[in-house]
Amino acid sequence: MTDQRERILGCACDLYLKHGLDGLSMRKLAREVGVTAPAIYRHYGGREEVLADVLREAHRTFSRYLYAALGEPTQLDRFFGAGQGFLNFVIEHPRWYSIMHTAPEHLGMDKLPEDIEGMQSAIHQFWIDRVRECMDATILKDGNPEKTAITMWAHAHGMVQLYQEGCLPVSEEEFRMLFKASGARLMAGVATEAFARDLEGMVLSETDTGIQTG
Amino acid sequence: MTDQRERILGCACDLYLKHGLDGLSMRKLAREVGVTAPAIYRHYGGREEVLADVLREAHRTFSRYLYAALGEPTQLDRFFGAGQGFLNFVIEHPRWYSIMHTAPEHLGMDKLPEDIEGMQSAIHQFWIDRVRECMDATILKDGNPEKTAITMWAHAHGMVQLYQEGCLPVSEEEFRMLFKASGARLMAGVATEAFARDLEGMVLSETDTGIQTG
DNA sequence: GTCTATAATCCGATAGAC
DNA sequence: GTCTATCGGATTATAGAC
CATH class of the missing domain: 1.10.357.10 (Tetracycline Repressor, domain 2)
Known part of the structure; x- marks a missing residue:
């Protein structure tokens, strides 16, 4: 679902804005979203893809x-x-x-x-x-x-x-x-x-x- | 020996100037100096102390x-x-x-x-x-x-x-x-x-x- | 002063069950 | 789509033998 991808991006932005780049790991992101780490990889190819989306938001x-x-x-x-x-x-x-x-x-x-x-x-x-x-x-x-x-x-x-x-x-x-x-x-x-x-x-x-x- | 501390600092600067902050870990520094990691701690209290000395050099x-x-x-x-x-x-x-x-x-x-x-x-x-x-x-x-x-x-x-x-x-x-x-x-x-x-x-x-x- | 060995965390990413 | 379990790696730092 693209819905979930947007929710993940929102959490990624929150996490980055609060704790910086070091605070945005795949594991912490998963915890913030409320799922486990591997679930994130269903929506994003990897950390780099997440960061690219955060950068687009900026x-x-x-x-x-x-x-x-x-x-x-x-x-x-x-x-x-x-x-x-x-x-x-x-x-x-x-x-x-x-x-x-x-x-x-x-x-x-x-x-x-x-x-x-x-x-x-x-x-x-x-x-x-x-x-x-x-x-x-x-x-x-x-x-x-x-x-x-x-x-x-x-x-x-x-x-x-x-x-x-x-x-x-x-x-x-x-x-x-x-x-x-x-x-x-x-x-x-x-x-x-x-x-x-x-x-x-x-x-x-x-x-x-x-x-x-x- | 303060001699050894200077040698370590020299290696730390080389390492930082070549590979940046991420390239300057205690383990890599030890390898560059030619000793094992714990030996560094005899001369520096920790990574932070090394970085402070590198910053002074800068x-x-x-x-x-x-x-x-x-x-x-x-x-x-x-x-x-x-x-x-x-x-x-x-x-x-x-x-x-x-x-x-x-x-x-x-x-x-x-x-x-x-x-x-x-x-x-x-x-x-x-x-x-x-x-x-x-x-x-x-x-x-x-x-x-x-x-x-x-x-x-x-x-x-x-x-x-x-x-x-x-x-x-x-x-x-x-x-x-x-x-x-x-x-x-x-x-x-x-x-x-x-x-x-x-x-x-x-x-x-x-x-x-x-x-x-x- | 230096070593081996190890503790304790963190990381990204994947396999395979459900 | 999400889970459990795990691989393979990095890191700082310390305990204790020599």
């Missing part, structure tokens, strides 16, 4: 948080709305964010299933689209949307990682403010204007970075 | 890469030199960078030993000092050095994480350029100057972010 939930912003009226609202959705997601579901950034071999896979890679590409593309339309609206400097998206992605991801690792000794509410303020700093730039002009003649001359003086 | 090596930049003559040289040292470290020793950002409970510890936390504080302070002296030299905008350091730290850390997770499908050499170009983008800012001015009236009014128009 991506679906993440996408829901992001796509909600598409209902906003302006490019800026959609951009900030997506950022707010991202922040809400990582704070409300740290473990789901975590499994999305766990190396496949740590999940017992050589590489991710194609459909999951497709979900990741779609999310990546979502951010590039938000950046591009903010460039069109002269909110972001004109340039290569993909590279600008990577810069902002790296900053957001790094902030979250540092927070979740305990490198930033702040409360949840303080982190929300820190995250936004740091994002604003990225948008406005941390270098003085005089030095930013010098920068163009240095590293920027070697590569296509999409930076313009505006 | 911090020591990282510090060496960073502090080399202190010999440079100008604030800018020291700043960029430290950035280059950071980049070299993460590319040459990804596993050492990784264990430095592994949650303590994943190393079998409730929390990190105090001396290791001290090493982390020293590194954190090193970056704040680099930022502060660049503010003094009007390279970076005046403001709160600690907060600006966090922004740049998050960006650098995020870039590395995305690269090491395979989210950035680039070669090592391409990543080096991408890392520097993205850092330049952070320094110069991604928003248009017009929008950056608007930003001050929005999120920045709520918090002390240290952003100034210059």
Whole structure:
């Protein structure tokens, strides 16, 4: 029955969200479902298949948080709305964010299933689209949307990682403010204007970075 | 003999750097050293103690890469030199960078030993000092050095994480350029100057972010 | 200080009865 | 579809002989 498979997946998600990857073994999963271990193998080929389904759930939930912003009226609202959705997601579901950034071999896979890679590409593309339309609206400097998206992605991801690792000794509410303020700093730039002009003649001359003086 | 303890630590580092955390069990460590498992317990109280020593090695090596930049003559040289040292470290020793950002409970510890936390504080302070002296030299905008350091730290850390997770499908050499170009983008800012001015009236009014128009 | 032997747990996965 | 029973393996850690 596919009904039972869904029940198993639900228990697997509960177990993972509560106790992490180590807490999600086939035996514990069976106990949570209320059956014995071999029964699970009637519905899933093995642990790797279960983890793949859990990972799909994580991506679906993440996408829901992001796509909600598409209902906003302006490019800026959609951009900030997506950022707010991202922040809400990582704070409300740290473990789901975590499994999305766990190396496949740590999940017992050589590489991710194609459909999951497709979900990741779609999310990546979502951010590039938000950046591009903010460039069109002269909110972001004109340039290569993909590279600008990577810069902002790296900053957001790094902030979250540092927070979740305990490198930033702040409360949840303080982190929300820190995250936004740091994002604003990225948008406005941390270098003085005089030095930013010098920068163009240095590293920027070697590569296509999409930076313009505006 | 403390001689033997050092030999064990050396083997533990080799084992970890080659095969990761899962590859560093007491049994495998014993085999690498050339003795049986119980012998290790004469020199280390348990696996957790071994991991703590490996982690100390990681911090020591990282510090060496960073502090080399202190010999440079100008604030800018020291700043960029430290950035280059950071980049070299993460590319040459990804596993050492990784264990430095592994949650303590994943190393079998409730929390990190105090001396290791001290090493982390020293590194954190090193970056704040680099930022502060660049503010003094009007390279970076005046403001709160600690907060600006966090922004740049998050960006650098995020870039590395995305690269090491395979989210950035680039070669090592391409990543080096991408890392520097993205850092330049952070320094110069991604928003248009017009929008950056608007930003001050929005999120920045709520918090002390240290952003100034210059 | 190192050994043999072993305790006590955990894991993923399977065979075969019902 | 689920069960009992089990295989084959891993792990940390300890007891006691030498």
